[in-house]
Amino acid sequence: MEADPDPGAAATATATAGRRPPRARKFPEGPAPDPAGSHFERRIRSFQPRRSRVTPGQADALRRLWPLWGFDIDGQRTLDPAAMFEGRPVVLEIGFGMGEATAQMAAADPDTGILAVDVHTPGQGNLLGLAERAGLRNLRVANGDAIILLRAMLPPASLDGLRVFFPDPWPKKRHHKRRLIQPEFLSLAAGVLKPGALLHCATDWEPYAEQMLEVLTAHPDYANTLPDGGYAPRPAFRPLTRFEGQGMDKGHRVHDLLFCRVER
Numbered sequence: 001m002e003a004d005p006d007p008g009a010a011a012t013a014t015a016t017a018g019r020r021p022p023r024a025r026k027f028p029e030g031p032a033p034d035p036a037g038s039h040f041e042r043r044i045r046s047f048q049p050r051r052s053r054v055t056p057g058q059a060d061a062l063r064r065l066w067p068l069w070g071f072d073i074d075g076q077r078t079l080d081p082a083a084m085f086e087g088r089p090v091v092l093e094i095g096f097g098m099g100e101a102t103a104q105m106a107a108a109d110p111d112t113g114i115l116a117v118d119v120h121t122p123g124q125g126n127l128l129g130l131a132e133r134a135g136l137r138n139l140r141v142a143n144g145d146a147i148i149l150l151r152a153m154l155p156p157a158s159l160d161g162l163r164v165f166f167p168d169p170w171p172k173k174r175h176h177k178r179r180l181i182q183p184e185f186l187s188l189a190a191g192v193l194k195p196g197a198l199l200h201c202a203t204d205w206e207p208y209a210e211q212m213l214e215v216l217t218a219h220p221d222y223a224n225t226l227p228d229g230g231y232a233p234r235p236a237f238r239p240l241t242r243f244e245g246q247g248m249d250k251g252h253r254v255h256d257l258l259f260c261r262v263e264r
């Protein structure tokens with residue numbers, strides 16, 4: 001289990017330097033509102049803050065379980081993913097939403113450690129509650145921007161897989177730069193993935209699926225696991241996610257992409 005840093009100290013330093021005043025913490029022992037604070041430059045973000053309510057059950061899970069299974073992405077320390085999961089292979093999931101599919105996949109594969117990242121506080125509480133009820137011992141929940149986790153906190157070749165299921169599609173052209181799956185992101189991820197690691201993406205937004213296939217196919221660090229170089233049939237091990245269900249209700253077609261990190 002990771003010891004949380006003292007976010008209060010970081011916030012005080014920020015305020016002293018005359019920058020933004022610290023935001024009050026809703027969950028003093030839980031996820032911090034802006035865990036990396038001013039340590040990283042403001043950059044284009046792939047997520048938008050959502051102001052959905054934290055239910056009493058989620059709040060209870062955050063209070064009790066965050067100190068055990070949660071940590072903030074503060075960008076200030078290097079993690080040892082294998083040690084976090086007692087030597088198990090480790091798969092990172094970026095953007096778990098409410099976490100139902102994450103908890104199901106963790107339960108189905110107890111010999112793999114799941115490092116699940118999102119910025120969404122209700123989802124973090126929901127996933128912690130699901131993990132407790134299912135008796136999971138192979139899940140950790142990270143709060144903050146996955147880009148900072150990849151850039152500053154994970155050692156090279158430390159992950160056995162990466163999952164990005166239904167990332168925000170950012171449909172407007174002027175927002176395309178916010179999409180996660182881009183060449184720079186793929187290069188960053190390639191640095192922390194072990195050779196042979198599986199990168200699994202899924203989306204119900206056709207233009208984003210096309211972009212994913214194009215940038216992944218062009219990237220020298222990845223190879224399509226499909227012999228025909230196209231989309232993968234939905235693997236049986238990926239449960240239906242909440243966003244996927246909503247997309248399917250709208251008649252969207254879902255695409256899975258299964259690429260492998262190759263050694264150069």
Ligand SMILES: C[S@@+](CC[C@H](N)C(=O)[O-])C[C@H]1O[C@@H](n2cnc3c(N)ncnc32)[C@H](O)[C@@H]1O
Nearest residue numbers: 046047095096097118145146165166241242243
């Ligand atoms: C459209 S939702 C999909 C959630 C879930 N995978 C599903 O299919 O139901 C995308 C999620 O990714 C999260 N997200 C986007 N960019 C992120 C980032 N850079 N770091 C952490 N989480 C991110 C958002 O907060 C959001 O919860």
